[in-house]
Amino acid sequence: MKLFNCQNCGQPLYFENHQCPSCGRRLGYLPAQASVAALVEDGDLWRTPVAPGQFRLCANAVHEVCNWLIAPDSGEAFCAACRHNRTIPDLAVPGNLEHWRKVETAKHRLFYTLLRLGLPLATKAERSDGLAFDFLVAVGSPVLTGHADGLITINLAEADDAEREKTRGRMGEPYRTLLGHFRHEIAHYYWDRLVRDTAELDNFRAAFGDERADYQQALQRHYAEGAPQDWPARFVTAYASAHPWEDFAETWAHYFHMVDTLETAAAFGLVLAPHTTAPLDARIDFDPHLADMPRLIDAWLPLSFAANSLNRSMGMSDLYPFVPTPAMIVKLAFVHDLVHRGHGHDAAATLQAVAAGLRRKVGEPM
Numbered sequence: 001m002k003l004f005n006c007q008n009c010g011q012p013l014y015f016e017n018h019q020c021p022s023c024g025r026r027l028g029y030l031p032a033q034a035s036v037a038a039l040v041e042d043g044d045l046w047r048t049p050v051a052p053g054q055f056r057l058c059a060n061a062v063h064e065v066c067n068w069l070i071a072p073d074s075g076e077a078f079c080a081a082c083r084h085n086r087t088i089p090d091l092a093v094p095g096n097l098e099h100w101r102k103v104e105t106a107k108h109r110l111f112y113t114l115l116r117l118g119l120p121l122a123t124k125a126e127r128s129d130g131l132a133f134d135f136l137v138a139v140g141s142p143v144l145t146g147h148a149d150g151l152i153t154i155n156l157a158e159a160d161d162a163e164r165e166k167t168r169g170r171m172g173e174p175y176r177t178l179l180g181h182f183r184h185e186i187a188h189y190y191w192d193r194l195v196r197d198t199a200e201l202d203n204f205r206a207a208f209g210d211e212r213a214d215y216q217q218a219l220q221r222h223y224a225e226g227a228p229q230d231w232p233a234r235f236v237t238a239y240a241s242a243h244p245w246e247d248f249a250e251t252w253a254h255y256f257h258m259v260d261t262l263e264t265a266a267a268f269g270l271v272l273a274p275h276t277t278a279p280l281d282a283r284i285d286f287d288p289h290l291a292d293m294p295r296l297i298d299a300w301l302p303l304s305f306a307a308n309s310l311n312r313s314m315g316m317s318d319l320y321p322f323v324p325t326p327a328m329i330v331k332l333a334f335v336h337d338l339v340h341r342g343h344g345h346d347a348a349a350t351l352q353a354v355a356a357g358l359r360r361k362v363g364e365p366m
């Protein structure tokens with residue numbers, strides 16, 4: 001994520017801020033510029049020094065779940081992120097608004113990266129293979145978080161920290177977040193759009209295996225027998241071992257974790273110059289959306305170790321509770337090429353560069 005500040009008073013801002021905590025200005029996010037803009041009222045609309053013309057706030061601004069701006073002549077009531085919502089929770093039910101806010105915070109961070117990467121986006125109204133979200137509350141039958149034909153369902157209970165943490169413990173997962181859910185489920189959507197009917201399918205099968213293996217059977221086996229003993233060497237998570245589709249989704253989510261966190265570190269000009277002989281030095285002074293794979297990994301290994309160490313100092317669990325392995329990095333390289341395919345990337349060259357260019361040893365905690 002980029003770093004933002006108020007154009008009126010200079011106060012540093014978070015992506016989610018609706019109002020400047022220092023000068024009180026109303027704020028709005030301009031997706032085209034990827035900037036948080038200080039706003040000045042102009043009749044029913046808003047102006048900002050960041051961009052010419054007038055803007056309207058997304059219709060979801062009234063619920064304080066969205067701060068994104070839209071052009072008033074776009075014909076849209078909702079912003080680029082909210083127009084994909086098909087079902088939102090019943091806001092008359094106590095607790096639902098609070099949980100929906102958390103869901104939207106994660107969803108907007110997902111869309112930030114989708115737009116930064118220039119990935120194809122369309123609503124179901126625009127294209128039959130467009131994207132939609134249902135945010136559902138379980139009433140009677142359970143709600144399963146998942147993806148089917150461009151419809152992503154999120155169980156609103158995942159926004160309840162205690163509930164989600166209970167599920168995380170039951171599933172034996174080291175990491176479970178709303179943002180992680182969005183990054184995982186959107187991967188299934190983009191597999192359909194960028195891999196399924198394309199020349200990438202053979203490369204996908206070479207990296208992840210044959211997805212024609214029966215999916216329901218594979219999941220049943222995973223839940224009955226667990227992951228194979230050697231999964232840490234071959235998969236990013238235990239769940240990734242269930243089926244090539246899940247391996248892809250887990251890897252894609254990790255790619256998003258990595259590039260977004262590196263972008264944040266780069267926005268702060270983070271330099272790691274540790275007092276140790278271990279190879280933990282890093283200068284994160286590049287745009288991860290433009291960098292090649294070896295550069296991303298070379299920065300990610302020391303950064304994630306440093307961030308884990310900071311978290312442990314605060315008595316928190318690790319920021320990145322995973323151990324990257326060479327097998328995982330090859331799969332990450334596939335995702336890297338897939339998301340940059342439109343920008344002249346070459347998958348074979350990337351894989352070669354990954355094999356040859358890694359400066360650091362991977363596959364064990366540093």
Ligand SMILES: [Zn+2]
Pocket residue numbers: 006007008009010011020021022023024025
């Ligand atoms: Zn301000």
Ligand SMILES: [Zn+2]
Pocket residue numbers: 058059060061066067068078079080081082083
């Ligand atoms: Zn919105």
Ligand SMILES: [Zn+2]
Pocket residue numbers: 184185188245246249
């Ligand atoms: Zn999945």
